[in-house]
Amino acid sequence: MGAIYLLEGVVKNYDWGGTTFLPQLLGSDNTTGKPFAEYWMGTHKQGMTHVLDQHGQRRSLREIGVALPYLLKVLDVREMLSIQVHPTREAAIREFALENKAGISLDAPHRNYKDQNHKPELMVALGPFWLLQGFKKADQLKTVFETTPEFAPLRNLWENEGNQALYQFVMEMPQQEVNIMLGTLLDRLQNETIHTSFEKDNPAFWALKASLLYRNNDHIDRGIFSIYFFNLVSLGEGEAIFQDAGIPHAYLEGQNVEIMANSDNVLRGGLTSKHIDVAALLKHTDCKGILPEILNVQHENGKPAWFSTPVEDFRLGQLFMRKKEKYQLNATGPLMLLSLKGAVELVVGGSLATLKQGQLAAYWDGEETLYLQSDQDTTLFLATSAIHSSE
Ligand SMILES: [Zn+2]
DSSP: OOOEEEEEOEEEOOTTBBSSHHHHHHTOOOTTOOOBOEEEEEEETTEEOEEEOTTSOEEETGGGTOOOSEEEEEEEESSOOOOEEOOOHHHHHHHHHHHHHTTOOTTOTTOOOSSSOOOOEEEEESSSEEEEEEEOOHHHHHHHHHHOGGGHHHHHHHHHHHHHHHHHHHHHSOHHHHHHHHHHHHHHHHHHTTTOOOOTTSHHHHHHHHHHHHEETTEEOTHHHHHHHEEEEEEOTTOEEEEOTTOOEEEEEEEEEEEEESOOOOEEOSSSSSOOOHHHHHHHOOOSBOOOOOBOOOOBTTBOEEOOOSOSSOEEEEEEEOTTOEEEEOOSSOEEEEEOSSOEEEEETTEEEEEOTTOOEEEEOSSSOEEEEESSSEEEEEEEOGGGOOO
């Protein structure tokens, strides 16, 4: 018999999170004042989602036999996240074994590989969203050198040897030299803000913000170089972007829905107080200049629209629903449904579930037709693994 379950995800209180967006969605008072950075839905061991079954019992998704190859999240980014790169699956398998062989324990702070999986990510902006992604194309990097005199000593190296050599040089530069070069830049920007304020489409805005977070007297975070060398991307509501293996990226500000392969393999490249393994980072970073690709879907009435990605671990789609209109969905496999606005009624066979405030998501086994109705115009997110999905 077909079934639908309401889900209870897991809140992650990382420092960089906001304090109001997720508590409001979840109907939580957040009396602790702690940041609510991420809300996880999936079967990851660091954040297991629970369901309430027909008998009112709270059980984990694992206990009802569900193991998902993906993790679905809602993020509220108030302060920028670290610059990061994720390995390919082949690299993860190889390096995971090497770290085991070297006797580095799984929870050691300098451990890079937590599992043997890749971690492609797809995010959809819920409003204005800012991020860094991949190296700028050569003509844009040229403009950076022309307009940032503090970087003049790096220009010859870049022109003669390219992005990879430039990145390696700044990532391996002695901290004292980083402090001098970036300190001079930041002092100039600080002076300029007396007369003009920088907009968010200017790397100067983010460099100053980063310096407030990650600067102390003897240490300026070298991730500030990447704010200038990487593409600064802005997404509007409903626009999406995909992070493939090797492409460096950092989320700067905004709220999103994100889906990723079930993995925790992150190599960091700055804007963080966490461990940076420069050699591992350089080995797995793709330094070619790219033009970030912004993904959109065309909404068709009554039919889900799926974002296209090259990976098979997950699919993320959206179903646009008009107020009070009824929809029906069929699938060949299980789906997770996420609603961030309005109340949505879900009926499968004999079971009924209502998504309303505090109850963002449901798990549907996909066996029988699902009937849906929303109390307002809304967009429902659908998450599934590619192998099981149908349109
Ligand atoms: Zn990432």
